[in-house]
Amino acid sequence: MVDHLTEATARELVAGQQRGDFSAREVLAAHLDRIDRDNPTVNAIVTLDREGAERAAAAADEEAVRRRAAGLPLAPLHGVPIAFKDTHATAGLRTTYGSPLHADNVPTADDEVVRRIQDAGAVRTGKTNVPEFAAGSHTFNEVFGPTHNPYAVGRTAGGSSGGAAAALAARFQPIADGSDMGGSLRNPASMCNVVGLRPTPGRIAEPTTGVAFTPLAVSGPMGRTVDDTALLLSVMSGPHRHDPMSMHGEHPSADAVTAADLRGLRVAWAPTLGDRVAMERQVLDVLDPAVKVFTELGADVEHACLDLDGSDDAFRVLRAAEFDLMWGDRLAAEPDAFKADIVWNINEGRKSSGRDVMRAFAELTRLQRAAHDFFDDYDVLLAPVSQVAAFPVEQIWPTDIDGIPQHTYLDWMRASYLFTPLGVPAISVPAGFTPDGLPVGLQIITRARTESTLLGIAAAFEAATGHGRVAPRLPEVHS
Template identity: 40%
Template structure:
């Protein structure tokens, strides 16, 4: 095993014990990036020189016996939606292809202070719009299990970099499943926290709980470690509820994770939340996987909260965010804005104030039905995504099992069912599907139950690790190193 393949928790332990240097870990990650990234195009802007200087300083601090921060010496990928000082931050947009910020985003600065070593930026679709990671600046990102297939998105570059061992930790974001979808497609862990737990001071529409920032990693414990460094009570995020004079969110709330007894839990099981267009193949795989560990729970009942109206609520509220954020770009520079962003802005401009009010009212009603549902259950188990990975040449799935999808993001309904109500959720890798591609199990917790979700996920991860049918799959890194560059594939750059 190379240092880059170590879990973040183990690497941090070894660094603290002076058994591994931050420099050795970084150089291993850089070597892996240089060997396999040409095949998948995950790390699109690199900061190796500064990362080497940071690692050297971290090693000096270790040798001096300084108090070491929680992420000390751990290489970190930042999704190319957040600003990074001195490092290209394009958001996958031609409008920002030359943008080099003079200041870090609040969260990036916080993670650097926690000891993380920012190694580079990970690829994303334009402005994070859509769940197929391709854009007109850097091109497409391929799945590490088959570079011709999609890695989903919008945190696709992060998921691929983690799966291929390019770095132990990555920051991501999630609106319609942008953490959970690529985690499921690439066989890693993606956690969507409760809105406000991880402050997003740069979010333009700060009162919306649909978009959140969160951690991505190869294991649940690693994700919890990163979350513990991300979470805080920050006044710039209006959703970061604070009791004046008190710290509401402590790192110890989520890391280290306390054990949980699965045999005492009541879980609800649903393949579709009653409305998502889940592929027959995924339904069958979900049933097969669940059959291997369903007996581990006190109760595992086929049940779903009433999600009636979720499609319309998400479509309206999501489009409203796009109008607020991107309408001017579409109006003034339509030739430099991609089809997904244009479609959402155009859709949003068709809605009236009455439509938005109806969506917000329906969202509240759905949320309250979920609270009633969780009076009976501890967590919900569901597929993380509705389909198995397809070609990245397909901008989005226009049909599932022969039936047309409502929108370019309708295939993400398994994820946005949870987004609409603001509950925490994680995508946990559980082996492969029938196509030999990773399968992600979504675990959804109660309101504010971030730690509970992670504890259940960690317990399941440990239970399933010994069975090749359910253990986290690992891509063939040697094959990726020999694969032709993805940029040579037809349609690599752009949207067509």
């Protein structure tokens, strides 16, 4: 029963409870058993709320009895276990942001995405690990240590949603919440053989953000399948009166995703983003045959890349300015309060003038218009998610990619973050494995506000390849 329930998708778990095949308590017990067995090795879940989860599962079972008796459907995520990213506030449960400054922080209210997911019936099991303040695409911090990749213990799970991605891959939960500024959903999804969607800014409301008008950071869904990712997106999406940039109107449906017919699809393939990024050869060796799948499914594929000129500077200026706004005063008062990479990024923000920031916003405007025009000619763009495969957990970040130096903790993340300023949705889907068994994801990108179309295309690729169905084989832990 443990293996059966922990391998099931979120949609299968809800359907099984609707039929009465098993209970929310049985679902929870199976996932807790898996966590107890494998989390000491993976370190994906860093705060476990066992008693709270058991109470929530019992309440879910009572609700299921009432709904079945009345002939009513269960909530979209009824009884589905989920540990939330440790940068998303959870009422009554420690939220550390991966920082010693907040090691004992217990919020009094849930973040909006947490509230929406729990209101949809999910059972909170705990929190997933993050880098300090979610800065960087390798998940380690001084509070909890590093998260290991379930497919290669001793290697990174990516980040900043690394704990979330590892929890999915290790079968601790079928869905996960994440966030993404420079690839924090996409990079860990690629490295852990799961799905991660960065939605269009505004698709998911961010009512507690300090700066509502920058489109860099978004929340987003993760899952082991495209369909579960879409299901979670439907729950997370929607406007909020405290987020003036959040979208009103129609949002993605909770219905099952139908794989798109790719015949005649106009596909651009940018393996090095127009010679803008260094790539490990082993990553491209996985992606080249993955792209051929689109041709085999009837798509028209050609090498092309949208306009990314100026994207690097715009992203870095706005990111640094935001870091300085959030933490500059704290750094001035406590010079040892942050890890070195955050200190560097804050100091970069201090150097920026008002003109620099407004020039970056002007560049965003131009880039987003150019992206809109690009998708008049192409339906989707395919690109790498990460420029490297999972590296050793002891390494803070890759300093070299095939002989090309990477000078900062951001350099090796360009394949993801260069798309961030364009305001378009991007999804990472499992695309295969290196000869050493390290997962590699394919990034699929399309026009702003067309997540439903993107999900259908991703589902077609997923169905044709099946890489996401390959589970990790974690080493046994002997007491």
